[in-house]
Amino acid sequence: MTYCVGLKIDRGLVFMSDTRTNAGMDxxxxxxxxxxxxVPGERVLVLxxxxxxxxxxxVVSLLEQRSKAASERTSTLLETPSMYQSARLIGDTVKEVIASSAPAGQGADSYxxxxxILGGQIKGxxxxxxxxxxxxxxxxxTEDTPFFQIGETKYGKPIIVRAYERSMSFAEMVKLLIVSFDSTLRSNLSVGLPLDMVLYEADTCKVALQKRIGLDDPYYRTVSDGWSNALKQAFRSLPDFPD
Known part of the structure; x- marks a missing residue:
């Protein structure tokens, strides 16, 4: 299992993903x-x-391989004329990989x-x-659906739904996502640290920040502990059920 989130805000795009995979508890x-x-100044794509x-x-290996093969450059993520065409290329690659790997009759909803999640910007x-x-x-x-989640979404979604605002700064959005991921980590062992994060500022066509966040990251520990304490304080502040 995994947990990945991509969001649009006025400043640009924010991405975060965990790094755990498991085939059983052992x-x-x-x-x-x-x-x-x-390609600085020309395009940034995050998948x-x-x-x-x-x-x-x-899928990723095929996309990487074709982006380096001169004979196939016209059909790579480095050459697509728009984000829509980039999404279409990835969708076609997914279908190609599944069709070549699955036995006859195997559906896309199978093994x-x-x-x-794909996000980014191409110049123009x-x-x-x-x-x-x-x-x-x-x-x-869209305006009504400004973020996407894939993987183990149910534990981290409530905080995003309640707190997300399109006008948030990058700093506020990182804080929000760390709370969302921390809630998921505490609820599901199949999602785990470290976390990967990318911030993209609109119209720059270059990555603003790319960072890996581990358990020893001081900001992660501050937000995780602070959120736990804040929840406990909020719970204690609520009135008890009347006898």
Whole structure:
């Protein structure tokens, strides 16, 4: 399992993902689930993955391989003319990988299931955010749906829904996401540290900040402990049930 979030705010885009994968309680590993393609001044694309690890790794490896092969450059993430075409390319690659891996009759909702969040900006266009399904189709974020989650979403979603505001600064958004991820980490052992984070400021076409956050990160510990204490204080401040 995994947990990934991509959000749009007025300042730009914010991405965060965990790094834990597991095939049972005695088989836990760390794998990067966030991948960045950047041509400074021209484009930034961030892709986060969830689902079957073999499928997601095959998709990313194929995208990477084709971006380095001169003979196939016209169909790579480094050459797509728009974010929409980038999402379409990734959707087609997902379908290609699943079709080549699955036995006859195997559906996309089966063992090869995988989902993706793609966000970024290509010069001349707006920052855009997409969620790509295992069937290869995708949807784009809107004013009504300004963020996407994939993986283990239920524990971290309530805090985002309650606290998210489009006018938030990057600093406020990082705080919000750390609370969301901390709530998920405490509730589900299949999601774990370290966390990967990317901040992208609109119209810059370059990554503003890329960082890995581990258990020893002082800001993570401050927010995690502070949120726990604040919840306890809020609970104690509520009136007791009348006898």
């Amino acid at each position: 088989s836990i590993s760390t794998f990067r689930k966030m991948h960045v393609w950047e 986060m993955t969830a689902g079957n690890l073999a499928t997601t790794q095959a 090869f299931n995988a989902s993706f 266009g707006e920052p855009r955010l997409f969620m790509i399904y295992p069937e290869g189709n995708f949807i784009e974020s």
